[in-house]
Amino acid sequence: MKTTIIGSGVIGLFSAYYLNQQGHEVTIIERSNGEDSCSMGNAGMIVPSHFIPLAVPGMIEKGIKWMFNSESPFYVKPRLNLDLLSWGLKFYQAATKKKVERAMPALRDISLLSKTLYQDLAKTPDFDFAFEEKGLMMLCKTEHSFKEEIEVAQQANELGLKTKILSTKELHEFEPEVKPDVAGAIFYEGDAHLYPNQLVKNLKKHIQNKGVKFLYNTEVTGFDFEKSEIKKTKIKQIVGNTTQNRTANHSELITHNLIIATGSWSPLLADMLNIGLPMQAGKGYSVTYDQNEGKKLNIPSILLEARVAITPMSDNLIRFGGTMEIGGLNDKINMNRVRGIIKAVPNYFPDYQIDIPKKEQVWYGLRPCSPDGLPYIGRTNKYKNLVIASGHAMMGLSLAPATGKLVQEIIDNQKNSIEIDLYKPERYD
Ligand SMILES: Cc1cc2nc3c(=O)[nH]c(=O)nc-3n(C[C@H](O)[C@H](O)[C@H](O)COP(=O)(O)OP(=O)(O)OC[C@H]3O[C@@H](n4cnc5c(N)ncnc54)[C@H](O)[C@@H]3O)c2cc1C
Structure with missing residues (x-):
């Protein structure tokens, strides 16, 4: 069966991986040259620990306070935009105790499925992505957030996730070369991490060798549909590499199964099909350095109050990532927020000093954020041959194998590995 996937981020790639295994003839259409996406410069964390969605009671009040500090970890650019206002209202409506409690076991299940699939994948010969199961430390600077x-952690235990409250001695044993100075820390034993750039590169190579076709520099611009079926996907291929000789070839592909996996741009494609897919792009930044001999960090950590992620990855690299700027689809780098990330580090690790990077060293990515903090995964009611897989916000890397597996099961009309009712793509339509 011919299947077309739009988007070559981790979600598109893992969908292709599992569909190809089941004998589908898969083509991935990607607007860029495939060398960068939100799926590459991220913090690489696989996080069953993140079982609470972003939309929780109290988050809006916190967000409003953060908006007045240019180095804060969260920012909503105020603008008179109907989509943003409607997204904000839906976020507010999702941030209730009842809805959060309903979402938690669903997020746990998809996270644990994904981690198991990563464990299997890590055993594949010649497919290395620096997968390590070292857990994750939540470092709390203040007594107040430590208590929270x-x-x-108690809620995590009730859901069957293993945690440990670390004593200062244990904390210093984890990080003997750069001792943290914090009020306390929680250790999530079941978390893992990997090197996302290597994952994406090797996953592409792996599926390409298995016959998956890639159309790079090719943008999907529209669809032809009849009643409840998409018949054709319209594409624009950019030819030539300089502005002088660049031209666009317009053509169309016959469409059997279609998967939209275009991250933060998914609402634009859904809109072409008259489907409302509320989503905002949440920009985040990262910088990657070589680790210093004698001053190395070992275990991935989150600096809780600063919302900064630190991941020692691959052999000798360390990545610092953070901020969530809800400011639309744009590629502007705000160095104040990058400074906020870097300046937070010595607050938690006083002996770890890093220079503020130059703008050219800063990577940014746009997280696809749904208002209720849950991904959109499923077949649509409007079109029988359309599946949407998007909206994974800050957990796309973590949830990508499970999402890919679910997409394959949906397309093949198989029983899903987990319950996916809460992930319905048209839940707001
Ligand atoms: C700073 C930062 C740190 C993060 N850390 C983590 C982490 O530790 N763990 C984790 O799980 N997640 C993390 N994330 C989130 C994660 O990176 C994202 O959720 C994930 O990459 C989203 O993947 P995607 O495939 O949906 O989208 P993308 O990677 O954005 O891919 C979508 C692709 O679709 C293409 N596209 C768009 N429109 C079209 C079109 N019309 N035609 C053709 N192609 C199109 C785009 O060019 C793009 O390549 C982090 C994000 C950031 C920014």
Whole structure:
């Protein structure tokens, strides 16, 4: 069966991986040259620990306070935009105790499925992506947030996730070369991490060798549909590499199964099909350095109050990532926020000093954020041959194998590995 996937981020790639295994003839259409996406410069964390969605009671009040600090980890650019206002209202409506409690086991299940699939994948010969199961430390600078995090850890335990409240001695044993100075820490034993750039590169190579076709520099511009079926996908291929000789070839592909996996741009494609897919792009930044001999960090950590992720990855690299700027689809780098990330590090690790990077060293990515913090995964009611797989916000890397597997099961009309009711793509349409 011919299947077309739009988008070559981790979600598109893992969908292709599982569909190809089941004998589908897969083509991936990608607007860029495939050398960068949100799926590459991220923090590489696989996070069953993140079982609470972003939309929780109290988050809006916190967000409003953060908006007045240019180095804060969260920012909504105020603008008179109907999509943003409607997204904000839906976020507010999702941030209730009842809805959060309903979402938690669903997020746990998809996270654990994904981690198991990563474990299997890591055993594949000649397919290395620096997968490590070292857990994750939530570092709390203040007693107040430490207390709150102990309560979160209790909820995690009730869901069957293993946590440990670390004593200062244990914390210093984890990081003997750069001792943290914090009020306390929670250790999530079941978290893992990998090197996303290597994952994406090797996953592409792997599926290409298995016969998956890639159309790079090719943008999907529209669809032909009849009643409840998409018949053709319209594409624009950019030919030539300089502005002088660049031209666009317009053509169309016959469409059997179609998967929209275009991250933050998914609402634009859904809109072409008259489907409402509320989503905002949440920009985040990262910088990657070589680790210093004698001053190395070992275990991935989150600096809780600063919302900064630190991942020692691959052999000797360390990546610092953070911020969530809800400011539309744009590629502007705000160095104040990058400074906020870097300046937070010595607050938690006083002996770890890093220079503020130059703008050219900063990577940014746009997280596809749904208002309720849950991904959109499923077949649509409007079109029988359309599946949407998007909206994974800050967990796309973590949830990508499970999403890919679910996409394959949906396309093949198989029983899903987990319950996916809460992930319906048209839940707001
Ligand atoms: C700073 C930062 C840190 C993060 N850390 C983590 C982490 O530790 N763990 C984790 O799980 N997640 C993390 N994330 C989130 C994660 O990176 C994203 O959720 C994930 O990459 C989204 O993947 P995607 O495939 O949906 O989208 P993308 O990677 O954005 O891919 C979508 C692709 O679709 C293409 N496209 C768009 N429109 C069209 C079109 N019309 N035609 C053709 N192609 C099109 C785009 O060019 C793009 O390549 C982080 C994100 C950031 C920014």
